[in-house]
Amino acid sequence: xxxxxxxxxxxxxxxxxxxxxxxxxxxxxxxxxxxxxxxxxxxxxxxxxxxxxxxxxxxxxxxxxxxxxxxxxxxxxxxxxxxxxxxxxxxxxxxxxxxxxxxxxxxxxxxxxxxxxxxxxxxxxxxxxxxxxxxxxxxxxxxxxxxxxxxxxxxxxxxxxxxxxxxxxxxxxxxxxxxxxxxxxxxxxxxxxxxxxxxxxxxxxxxxxxxxxxxxxxxxxxxxxxxxxxxxxxxxxxxxxxxxxxxxxxxxxxxxxxxxxxxxxxxxxxxxxxx
Amino acid sequence: xxxxxxxxxxxxxxxxxxxxxxxxxxxxxxxxxxxxxxxxxxxxxxxxxxxxxxxxxxxxxxxxxxxxxxxxxxxxxxxxxxxxxxxxxxxxxxxxxxxxxxxxxxxxxxxxxxxxxxxxxxxxxxxxxxxxxxxxxxxxxxxxxxxxxxxxxxxxxxxxxxxxxxxxxxxxxxxxxxxxxxxxxxxxxxxxxxxxxxxxxxxxxxxxxxxxxxxxxxxxxxxxxxxxxxxxxxxxxxxxxxxxxxxxxxxxxxxxxxxxxxxxxxxxxxxxxxxxxxxxxxxxxxxxxxxxxxxxxxxxxxxxxxxxxxxxxxxxxxxxxxxxxxxxxxxxxxxxxxxxxxxxxxxxxxxxxxxxxxxxxxxxxxxxxxxxxxxxxxxxxxxxxxxxxxxxxxxxxxxxxxxxxxxxxxxxxxxxxxxxxxxxxxxxxxxxxxxxxxxxxxxxxxxxxxxxxxxxxxx
Numbered sequence: 143x144x145x146x147x148x149x150x151x152x153x154x155x156x157x158x159x160x161x162x163x164x165x166x167x168x169x170x171x172x173x174x175x176x177x178x179x180x181x182x183x184x185x186x187x188x189x190x191x192x193x194x195x196x197x198x199x200x201x202x203x204x205x206x207x208x209x210x211x212x213x214x215x216x217x218x219x220x221x222x223x224x225x226x227x228x229x230x231x232x233x234x235x236x237x238x239x240x241x242x243x244x245x246x247x248x249x250x251x252x253x254x255x256x257x258x259x260x261x262x263x264x265x266x267x268x269x270x271x272x273x274x275x276x277x278x279x280x281x282x283x284x285x286x287x288x289x290x291x292x293x294x295x296x297x298x299x300x301x302x303x304x305x306x307x308x309x310x311x312x313x314x315x316x317x318x319x320x321x322x323x324x325x326x327x328x329x330x331x332x333x334x335x336x337x338x339x340x341x342x343x344x345x346x347x348x349x350x351x352x353x354x355x356x357x358x359x360x361x362x363x364x365x366x367x368x369x370x371x372x373x374x375x376x377x378x379x380x381x382x383x384x385x386x387x388x389x390x391x392x393x394x395x396x397x398x399x400x401x402x403x404x405x406x407x408x409x410x411x412x413x414x415x416x417x
Numbered sequence: 418x419x420x421x422x423x424x425x426x427x428x429x430x431x432x433x434x435x436x437x438x439x440x441x442x443x444x445x446x447x448x449x450x451x452x453x454x455x456x457x458x459x460x461x462x463x464x465x466x467x468x469x470x471x472x473x474x475x476x477x478x479x480x481x482x483x484x485x486x487x488x489x490x491x492x493x494x495x496x497x498x499x500x501x502x503x504x505x506x507x508x509x510x511x512x513x514x515x516x517x518x519x520x521x522x523x524x525x526x527x528x529x530x531x532x533x534x535x536x537x538x539x540x541x542x543x544x545x546x547x548x549x550x551x552x553x554x555x556x557x558x559x560x561x562x563x564x565x566x567x568x569x570x571x572x573x574x575x576x577x578x579x580x581x582x583x584x585x586x587x588x589x590x591x592x593x594x595x596x597x598x599x600x601x602x603x604x605x606x607x608x609x610x611x612x613x614x615x616x617x618x619x620x621x622x623x624x625x626x627x628x629x630x631x632x633x634x635x636x637x638x639x640x641x642x643x644x645x646x647x648x649x650x651x652x653x654x655x656x657x658x659x660x661x662x663x664x665x666x667x668x669x670x671x672x673x674x675x676x677x678x679x680x681x682x683x684x685x686x687x688x689x690x691x692x693x694x695x696x697x698x699x700x701x702x703x704x705x706x707x708x709x710x711x712x713x714x715x716x717x718x719x720x721x722x723x724x725x726x727x728x729x730x731x732x733x734x735x736x737x738x739x740x741x742x743x744x745x746x747x748x749x750x751x752x753x754x755x756x757x758x759x760x761x762x763x764x765x766x767x768x769x770x771x772x773x774x775x776x777x778x779x780x781x782x783x784x785x786x787x788x789x790x791x792x793x794x795x796x797x798x799x800x801x802x803x804x805x806x807x808x809x810x811x812x813x814x815x816x817x818x819x820x821x822x823x824x825x826x827x828x829x830x831x832x833x834x835x836x837x838x839x840x841x842x843x844x845x846x847x848x849x850x851x852x853x854x855x856x857x858x859x860x861x862x863x864x865x866x867x868x869x870x871x872x873x874x875x876x
Contacts (some may be wrong), residue, residue: 156535163532167523240514242495242535311437411498414491415430 146407152242160251165258166350176415179259180266183218187211190331203333203375205274211267212371213364215260220360221321223256227300228307228314245410246403249300257293271371279380282371288366288383295359295395301402305409308416328361329354333375355387359398362391365410418507419469420588420619421476421493426466426502428488432458462488463643466502473617477634477651479627479658486623486641490514490590494620508587508619508704511537513578522566526557526576529565533580547583554609555579571599578606586617607632627655663746663844670745670842725833729761729768729797733810734839747810748846749856755805757821764798769828772805773820774812775837776854782812788828811856812843 190210194203203209227249231238234248271278307313340349354361366383373380383391437443463485463534478486491497492504494512520529530551534544552561555575565573582589591610610633614620630637630651637651639658646661647654696741735743737754747753757770771786785805787794794803819839823832850856 152538154539155536155538156532158541159532160593161529163524166528167521239496241512241536242510242539270657310438310440310443312441316440376796414496414498 143312143407146244146313149248153244153247156243156247157251157254160247161255161258164255168255180263183211183214183263184266186214190214194331203379205276205372208267208270208274208276208372209368209375211270211333212367213262213328215267216292216364216367217325217328217330217360218263219256219260220292221325222259223296224303225255225314225317225321226256227252228303228317231304231308231413232311232417238413238417245413246301246406249304249406250297253293253297253300255290256296260289267371272297276372279370281380281382284366284370284382288363288370291366291392291395292363294399295363298398298400298402301406305406308409308413314393324358324360327354328358328364330364334361334365335375359391359394362387362394366391380411419862420472420474420507421468421470421621422503422505423466423468424503426463426492426499426504427461428462428463428485428492429500430462432460461643462498463492463640466640466643466645468638468645468648470619470621472507472619474636475614475620475622476635477619477630477637478623478640479625479630479637479655479761480640480646481662483642484640486640487514487592488643489640490592490621490623493588493590500829506588509537509584510588510590511581511584511586511591512590513581514590514592520565520573521578523564524551525559525564526555526568529576530580531809534584537584537586539584544584547585550580551576551583554583554605554664571602573808575602578602582609582613584620588621589613590621590623592623593625612809627659631655659844666842666844667744668747670840674745674840721838722836723834723838725831728763728832729759729765729823730833731757731823732760732837733758734798734819734821735842745840746842746844746850748844749810749813749850750846750848751810753807753810755807755819757803757805757823758800759803759823760798760800761797763798765825765832766796767826768794768797768832769824769826770794770803771822771824773822775818775820777816777818779818779837780854782817782854786822786824786828809856810843813850813852813856814845815854816840816842846847 187207187210191207194210195206215275230248230252237243238245249288303313303317334351334354337350337354340347342348355365363387366388369383370380437446455778466485466489468476476681478489480486487544488497490512491514492499493506494510494514495504495506496514521532524532527548530548531541531544534547535541547869555572555578557576558612560568560572565576568576589610607629610622612622614633620633622630622633631650636649637643637647637654639654641661647657735756735758736745736747738744738747739752741754755772757772759770761768769786769788771784773784774782787803817840818837819841820834820836822834822836823829824834825832845851848856
């Protein structure tokens with residue numbers, strides 16, 4: 143394991159180059175360049191704002207565009223990274239069959255290039271925060287830490303799914319549906335407060351609100367972003383995420399990362415024959 | 418510690434993976450009856466391979482198609498993992514398995530150089546110091562900032578080779594890649610590989626070109642169907658390999674000859690049953706005897722033909738070497754004797770024996786007969802043989818077809834004419850010439866017009 147990690151470290155230049163390649167290829171052939179990556183969340187934000195403040199006004203969340211945007215950008219990062227990382231190994235089959243390098247470089251660099259896009263879109267969010275007079279607090283300094291937690295979680299998930307996709311090629315099709323469901327199960331355009339505290343199904347009491355966070359690390363991550371950037375839907379200003387809540391999120395993400403890496407290196411030796 | 422250490426390595430491939438390739442198949446498979454025995458057809462591409470390559474050594478790997486050469490290289494690069502056994506390779510490995518493997522079409526040549534360098538674990542700074550060398554070697558100064566999707570295939574190959582050899586590898590693995598590119602660039606590549614070799618880099622070189630192996634490798638291993646047949650000095654191993662290949666070719670030629678003649682005898686018998694005695698009665702009417710259906714394996718089958726009145730016939734032809742042993746495989750420059758065994762049903766005055774050698778595409782190379790040579794055969798009666806002796810076989814490597822014919826004195830009436838009915842093969846012997854069809858014995862001279870005159874002979 144340590145030898146593998148050292149090998150991965152020796153190939154950091156490759157990760158850097160693959161990220162650059164991704165970004166260059168993505169923006170080279172479009173006139174608007176990286177503006178596209180800003181336009182997409184902005185348009186989605188506009189749609190959600192229209193739907194939930196004009197068409198369904200009873201939600202009454204203040205400064206709704208900021209509320210949605212600080213969840214939408216992390217979610218977009220997660221979604222696009224995972225969906226392209228799933229295919230990163232299979233699509234680079236010609237590379238895998240002809241050159242040796244640590245294979246985990248492929249999903250990792252895909253996630254990191256998604257991360258760079260996320261960073262490039264952040265100024266838009268900052269602009270919205272200023273425009274809507276959301277108070278800027280010191281808690282914003284939590285931002286890098288939350289980002290690292292999300293990157294770790296995203297890489298972990300991507301490593302597992304990329305491995306699975308090598309052996310079962312319809313993983314990516316299934317994941318399209320799963321990601322759609324995941325989007326709706328994550329409090330992005332709604333708040334957890336809107337959910338019932340608990341629900342009884344067949345005599346079993348399900349703590350719905352707690353389950354959303356326990357079973358869905360993305361819900362915790364997004365709640366953390368929202369907590370430090372936007373505050374709370376009752377109008378209270380940004381605050382640090384609760385300690386126990388946040389440390390549990392960190393642990394979940396790290397476990398996911400280690401698990402994903404272990405699964406990946408356990409199977410990557412046979413990629414040369416399977417892709 | 419050797420640079421490459423391969424210990425008891427075997428590699429198995431599954432030809433028909435019985436594993437479901439998708440969740441859909443996985444789900445269907447649960448409900449489907451599956452016979453247990455029909456699964457898993459396997460191929461052992463390599464079996465119990467053991468060798469070591471010392472630092473700075475150049476190892477050649479030879480063997481026919483499917484012998485496991487490429488699998489062996491892929492195992493050395495870690496692209497494939499051995500099923501059994503252990504492989505260790507020390508230092509940075511650069512492999513020329515497939516040129517331009519890691520290139521991205523949308524990126525420029527320069528960007529691809531950096532990308533490829535980082536695939537091999539080189540930093541941006543290290544690659545930057547090599548950039549000029551690579552660009553100069555690839556002769557791409559004007560195009561280095563153009564996306565490689567706009568490159569011609571030649572430019573692509575040059576860039577790939579230049580990149581791969583300029584990453585200062587400790588171990589360089591080369592698979593049959595020099596077959597691409599123009600002659601000029603190939604020579605330049607070989608030159609550069611020689612320079613890398615001189616620098617003490619360990620090289621493993623897989624090629625079908627025995628000349629390339631001979632010029633490059635000190636030591637060679639010969640793989641045959643995944644098993645190591647020989648491991649030793651290049652010249653010795655190549656000689657053994659060639660002997661094996663030639664013996665195999667000869668066996669194939671003999672088998673081909675036999676099956677053809679069997680078919681011919683069978684069809685001749687059929688003809689005789691249909692028209693008993695007919696041939697002797699009608700002297701001048703030549704009865705063509707298309708003995709076989711043309712088959713794809715033998716390009717000359719279409720032209721093969723036998724006719725004649727058969728009062729006298731050539732019953733067999735054999736090819737003798739220096740010692741009088743019958744063979745079907747000869748080396749350029751060796752003596753060869755063509756023996757025509759005849760049988761005459763009655764006394765024939767002054768018959769004419771002739772033959773012709775054809776190249777495998779049908780081109781006739783010669784066409785002697787004993788009249789041209791003013792060699793008179795007074796008569797034939799019963800059985801005997803006529804020999805055509807070649808002291809120095811002037812044919813270069815290839816497959817040749819032989820026509821033999823027995824005519825009357827004037828050459829107008831065919832007793833037996835067998836067009837392209839026999840085959841023999843020639844391989845390169847001590848004479849190294851290989852371009853063209855014939856070997857013309859000659860000498861070289863060099864007379865400079867200034868300074869002293871020097872005379873040199875070769876061949």
